[in-house]
Amino acid sequence: MYLFLSGRAFSGLAVEAGGGDPGRRPRHGAEIRLEEYWTPERCDLLHKSGCTAISVGFESGNQRILNLINKGTKVDRLQETIQMFSEAGIGVQIMGFTGFPTETVDDALSSVDFLQHNSRHWTFGGLGQFVLTKGAIIAKEPERFGILDIRPFEGEDIAWRLYYSEQKHLLANSSRCGSKELTQAKASLRANQFDRPWVGGVDTAHSMFYHDRFGNNILKVISGANHTAANESTILELNGHLIEEHYYLPVHKLFNKKNLDNILDTSEREGKAVTAQNITELLQQWEPDYSSYPQPKEQQLFVRRDGTLFPFPVPMIEFLRNFEHGLSLTELLQQSTQHEFHTQLWQHCITNRFLRLKRSPAAEA
CATH class of the missing domain: 3.90.930.50 (Outer Surface Protein A; domain 3)
Incomplete structure (x- = not known):
């Protein structure tokens, strides 16, 4: 049996792990918060209770951005907590993003550096792109984050995300606009991963079962380094x-x-919006250059x-x-x-x- 639990239930499960036959104990994982609650002893107890992998949102490796997000933690504390889970034998799937309002390319590269520096302590994940949603503090207080013109995306039936623009003086070095260096750096973080739903996709069944079978050696297995010729x-x-x-x-x-x-x-x-209809229209209009x-x-x-x-x-x-x-x-x-x-x-x-x-x-x- 394999269970996927919410963050609030997770620490309680560790406390209740107790006795019982380890061979019959269900394995489990969850999305959790990187909180002060976690210690080496609690991480070890969590692993003994059957936890094979967790997924965490570290969000950013830049302290200024963490403060803007109101994450309530420090970069060095994030590193310590991730290391504790890894050393307890729990696979860490890690998620962050670039493109947060006012984030510069250098700020974003700090997140890449953080993940590269701690690469031995996480298995899957990487950096996505920030998406503004309704109800977020950023949408409620746009002036605080230097954004303008908030509105739903044109043509989307369900407004699950919001469009916004940044102040002109911030655009030149905005990570939202991207750069070749940042794009390549983010791509390098996923060198040994496949896309969903395969192993490598965060929280996919494939990823969870591979963590259960191979533990923290999962990347060696995927890359072939652990295969017998x-x-x-x-x-x-x-x-x-x-x-x-x-x-x-x-x-x-x-x-x-x-x-x-x-x-x-x-x-x-x-x-x-990107819809099936406009992609179809673009495909119909597109003419490949056969001469190339x-x-x-x-x-x-x-x-x-x-x-x-x-x-x-x-x-x-x-x-x-x-x-x-x-x-x-x-x-x-x-x-x-x-x-x-x-x-x-x-x-x-x-x-x-x-x-x-x-x-x-x-x-x-």
Whole structure:
């Protein structure tokens, strides 16, 4: 049994952990506050009660921003608390944001530095973008935070967020406007993570179960550093599936995540909603510049289990097809006249998680 609890229930559960058979005790996790309540002893008790992972909002690694948010804590105390959970064996999923009103690029980079400095004490998370919502103190006292023109986003049926503009003298160095340095720094924090709903998404079932199984070594498992190298007799199978249709253009370049990010950035700047209808209209109007593409080649697609799309030339697809029902390197080489090349390609497929250990039907079920 695995339980996900609210912050208010969490400390009480630790106190009530008590006895009982540890093997039958439910495992659990929750979103909690980084409060003065937590001590090494309480974190240890929490772990013994069955807690495998928590998620926390540190919000910012810059003290000025923490004071504006009225977080009620200090940067060094945040660091101590995160370390206490980690050393107790509890996985820490950590969340913060940039783009808070009056935050500069340098302020935002302080948050990146905080996470990098404490990287050994947290597993998943990173920095999102600040979103203003109704009822927030910032919306009620905009002059205190230097923001103007608060209104719902144009075209949104449910006004779950609010658009606002910042005073002109703050715009030049505002983290909300971003910078190449900040964008790259934030992206570097998620080098070993997948997106939701996979392991790596904060509070997803995948992440919780991986914490339960691998503890704080979870990043080593994901990166492959903890994997035993397959030997020549190991039966491997596809870690995904092949799409049979043939493609003659690099389909991953037709409309990609960068295009979508540009649409979202425009939405933020102009205060207009992003809807299925206007994305469809943009796609219909969009014309790719075929002249910028390399010479078209016949290719097929391999979709890894995490959803990543790989357009491969036909020879690579045919190599992968050998492993559809499970095959060892020894068996492959018995059919091959290119032993050295196929051995290197086999290792490449393992490194990039195109192949995995053959699973029994019972394990799949």
